[in-house]
Amino acid sequence: MVSHAGRIAIGIDVGTSAVKAVAITESGSTVSRTSAPYATATPFEGAAVQDPDAWWEAALASTRELVEALVAAGESPGPETTTISLTGQMHTSVFLDESGEPVHPAVLWSDKRSTLECRTIEEREPAFAEITGNPAMPAFTVAHTLWLRDNRRHLFDRVRVILNPKDEIRRRLGAGVATEYSDASGTGFMDTRSGHWADAVLERLTLSHDLLPRIVSSHAVTGQVGAFDRFPDDDPLRRLTGTPVIGGGGDQATQAVALGVTEPGRLGLSLGTSGVAFSASAEPRLGAFRHSYDDLWLTLDSTHAAGLALQWFSEVTRTSLPDLAPDPAAFDDLPIFLPYLQGHRDGGGGAPGSFIGLDARHSRDDLAYSVMEGVAFELRRLADGVDGTGASTVHIGGGGARSQSWRQIIANTFGREVRYADRGSAYGAAVLAAEAAGWWPDAAGLEHDEELTAPDPAAMHAASERNRAFTTYSRLLAGVS
Template identity: 35%
Template sequence: MSFIGLDLGTSSLKAILVDDGDRVLAEHAEPLTVQRPHDGWSEQDPQSWCDAARTALAALAARHDCGGLQGIGLAGHMHGATMVGADDRALRPCLLWNDTRAHEEAAAMDADPRFRAVTGNIVFPGFTAPKVEWVRRHEPAVFDATDRILLPKDFLRLFLTGEHVSEMSDAAGTAWLDTGARDWSDDLLAACDLTRDHMPRLVEGFAISGTLRADLARELGLPQVPVAGGAGDNAAAAIGAGVVQNGSAFLSLGTSGVLFAATDGYRPDPGTAVHTFCHALPGTWHQMGVILAATDALEWLSRLTGQSAAHLTADLGPLRAPGRTLFLPYLGGERTPHNDAAIRGQFLHLDHATDARAATRAVLEGVAHAFADCRDALAATGTTIHSALAMGGGSRSDHWLQVLATTLGFPLDVPAQGEFGAALGAARLGRMAATGAGPEIATPPAIARTVEPDAALGPAFAEAHARYRHAYDILRTL
């Protein structure tokens, strides 16, 4: 038996073929591009997702015999507003998760107490609902022609199966879901001049959402197999990393940053700016602190200095107390805990001695301080993290992990070599849908090593975090 996981990321679509022991049999990634026509805008052509999926699936079939394929699962970046006409074609480019143009619409929705009460979340500018409202106000012809509103991975599902379906974890990031009841809110939809008919049908992440189209299966040389509901990218990564039990957690150092904790109950606290979403398994939820620039902040410094991120972080030496230089990583606004689309980053306390190495340390520390803000916000909801899996491309930097562990005050577990992210989580959900397997297959990965906080340097990092918070308090008054 084998299973395919498709992970639709912002910069690429990743496809993996795994057996029933999670061993990767084949994998392929197709690059994707983002368009930013104006400040704060971030868009992507939905057709490019379908083209990438066709290429990636064909590549898997060419590299390994897929005759034993049993199921497919989907994961994808959340919050994207994909407006689809009656012919199932996208009417405009998708407004992506990091598109902040709808900050005025988000503020107006968030001022309506029904949204926080029903969804359990602040209405952030990056969420789907305010972006659709922006389209209604600024592109009324597109809004009027809209037959369905789909999240990115669900538009990909439409291509694969012909079905309009979503699932709970992704839908929870739209600002239209009754997160506790795990269903669309007719009241919130009506507040946006929408009805349930504009929304996809909802299933749980492990449920069958449709079947691979016969014509596409023939074209690709694949069996016509069921496609699972899947999950939003972070919930799928949690399934892949085995973060499903109450209190288990991961820290993701990707383009953005996520501090994710699984919970066995629905415990919203919107005022903290913590995301409280459905998990991909029934009767479970999760909470997330989200920062918009993690490795993206390091890539920004790379462009600024003309040195690669790998070069900047290659020779930082042993961990030491933070210097006076501070970096606030709000390059495109911030979510947790500030909910501020307009705030921008800052370097502070620069002097003649500040070189590329010192700036790199400040950037790594600044991202760690932003994660510490997420830790504190999660703690305010009653969620305390005692340890976390370290995931994402930034976790390859041992120095950065040492900075993070010492700033956060809890150990970070580094998985052994192998696939354990969103693509594996999607494949596992595909396996559940096809075979009836249960949550027990969502096991955590083997741990290669644990990065412990440096107790001797803990007070110095705590003092630096206090200065960071003070700098933020000053910045928001400017």
């Protein structure tokens, strides 16, 4: 293996399905990437929770494997050469007691239990969306917090701090109790213009400011790794003792960094478990969160089931994901798929997940195409709402985007060139670490390894017609359960 000995940036992503860790060098090349999975539990209908202890074990496993790979590649990871940055699923809530133990499983962004709490929030603070940049949604930490207080008071009374997943890993690393602007803006507790916790919201909801961590910039050092000095001498993780840890960013912000959506006029898509459309802007607008850069906002919208929809189809048809690669040019007169397998982001009564127009002549490949196409249509709908500049190119990443078939369907649906890079949120976090260490010039020059997919003119018209049908069915079936 070729040696790249020098400065190292590590990004650790506490995702929805796994912790992923990436190391990059001064050239921007990825030295190694690792992952360790964990499960999501559904204790009752609408609930989605995870165990923070499982995140920690996965973070240890993936980071240990990463350090081993770095050493094997001739690198010397440690406090003199390395900077660590963290990212992770936004909105998900960790409620900790005085001793740092979770009082309740972490409530995920996809959890639907707090719809009533969202109404309470907007009744008590009518200016909530104006202050925080978004209407109250069941995905947000503020809604999870009210649910815990109003439904599990004996647990809420023990809570001393509320963190998001990456910041819980930061705490366990010994690198401080802190968050940064992008994740803070996704809690529903922050005034997105001022960058401070929104006192007006906290007062109206009778919640204490003391429950929330300090906010720092994405590039600020929050502390050094202290947890690994207790490990055995032969544990590779001991090498990282004393390594600086920076603020990092929420997963959508660092995904935007990885794809180069770091200036106004760029549109990005993340095709992971969920599907997200996002664009950078110099001014806040409704639907915007803070970016990982102090003078930028990230306007985004999401659907809960993107890669999840194809994973579901793979499981029910007992087909491996790599085998689901339909030819994007070979299909018409197929069912329309509505990808709402986990409802809608706002918790409202939109259309359910559905195949429309299904009959006995349709094959597995037909339906696989419909699933990919339905997700593409939904991403187009989301993008139309966040793309204020009419970007001519779509920058796309995430595990689902590895499928060339899916990228072609998206290019045809959007009628725009698609630029794909195999760079996820962990890579974007690592870029922030390198910037903070002073050896990465900026995130704008990351296009050298992108794959381009142009729309097929012959398929664009059919895609447009089917997109109109998708929109019509989505509206007609809204409220049907």
